[in-house]
Amino acid sequence: MELKIQMLGTGSAFAKAFNNNNAMLTVDGLNLLVDCGITAPKALHELGYNFNDLDAVLITHIHADHMGGLEELAFQMKFIYGRKPTLYLADTLVEPLWEHSLKGGLQQDASETLESFFVVHPLKEGVSHEIFPGLNVELIGTKHIPNKPNYSLLFNDFFFYSGDTVFDPDLLKDLVNARGVRIIFHDCQLHPPGVVHACLSQLLTLPDSIQERTFLMHYGDDQPEFAGRTGKMRFVEQQRIYAVDRLTFAEQFGMID
Numbered sequence: 001m002e003l004k005i006q007m008l009g010t011g012s013a014f015a016k017a018f019n020n021n022n023a024m025l026t027v028d029g030l031n032l033l034v035d036c037g038i039t040a041p042k043a044l045h046e047l048g049y050n051f052n053d054l055d056a057v058l059i060t061h062i063h064a065d066h067m068g069g070l071e072e073l074a075f076q077m078k079f080i081y082g083r084k085p086t087l088y089l090a091d092t093l094v095e096p097l098w099e100h101s102l103k104g105g106l107q108q109d110a111s112e113t114l115e116s117f118f119v120v121h122p123l124k125e126g127v128s129h130e131i132f133p134g135l136n137v138e139l140i141g142t143k144h145i146p147n148k149p150n151y152s153l154l155f156n157d158f159f160f161y162s163g164d165t166v167f168d169p170d171l172l173k174d175l176v177n178a179r180g181v182r183i184i185f186h187d188c189q190l191h192p193p194g195v196v197h198a199c200l201s202q203l204l205t206l207p208d209s210i211q212e213r214t215f216l217m218h219y220g221d222d223q224p225e226f227a228g229r230t231g232k233m234r235f236v237e238q239q240r241i242y243a244v245d246r247l248t249f250a251e252q253f254g255m256i257d
């Protein structure tokens with residue numbers, strides 16, 4: 001049973017050279033889409049997927065680069081594939097996702113709710129939930145936009161996926177030193193200040209023992225100019241397939257194409 005990750009995109013919210021920072025996690029042929037931004041429908045198509053190939057979708061927060069593709073997903077699943085997609089999200093996001101984002105486009109009848117379009121699985125923060133056999137996720141509440149719910153993800157107790165978060169070195173140290181996290185995919189704003197994201201200059205203050213297991217995503221279009229300027233950290237490459245279990249350290253960096 002191998003966990004693989006392929007980023008549909010590795011770009012920031014304003015990037016144009018990269019798609020939105022959305023990921024496909026695959027275990028034993030089952031596909032979990034982590035975030036479904038504005039560019040996700042086209043990015044999936046470019047990788048040879050259609051929406052019916054998705055076994056579940058998980059949303060970290062309600063910015064458009066993370067959920068702006070859900071309207072098309074819901075409509076395609078309803079009108080083309082005739083089934084409801086499975087949606088995982090924090091219990092605190094269920095109401096705002098519908099009321100503040102999706103209702104305006106999806107609702108055609110006043111009786112329709114989020115559950116009219118998705119099989120909704122609300123998740124509790126701090127609890128390990130089985131998504132598929134061999135894939136568990138724990139939501140970790142992290143700071144992004146003041147007073148708005150936002151979550152990072154811990155997969156199978158060893159793979160931390162930050163989503164969008166401000167720099168939180170104490171969390172990262174606790175995850176690695178106390179909880180045994182081996183791999184970190186972290187958002188990285190290339191230019192300071194990191195007001196709503198971790199920025200590169202902050203991430204570079206992490207000890208080497210954390211940097212060497214950290215892979216950077218959610219970056220801007222000038223990312224190529226930062227090659228060789230990321231300390232022990234590496235950039236995640238859009239569309240490349242990584243075998244997460246084999247990413248224990250940079251030297252054991254595994255790739256499947």
Ligand SMILES: O=c1ccn([C@@H]2O[C@H](COP(=O)(O)O)[C@@H](O)[C@H]2O)c(=O)[nH]1
Nearest residue numbers: 012013014063064065066145164195196
């Ligand atoms: O200079 C900036 C530009 C944007 N923001 C905030 O970022 C988010 C949108 O980007 P995400 O990657 O989806 O978080 C939005 O809240 C903007 O206000 C910023 O703070 N500074």
Ligand SMILES: [Zn+2]
Nearest residue numbers: 013063065164
């Ligand atoms: Zn974002």
Ligand SMILES: [Zn+2]
Nearest residue numbers: 061063144164
């Ligand atoms: Zn965001």
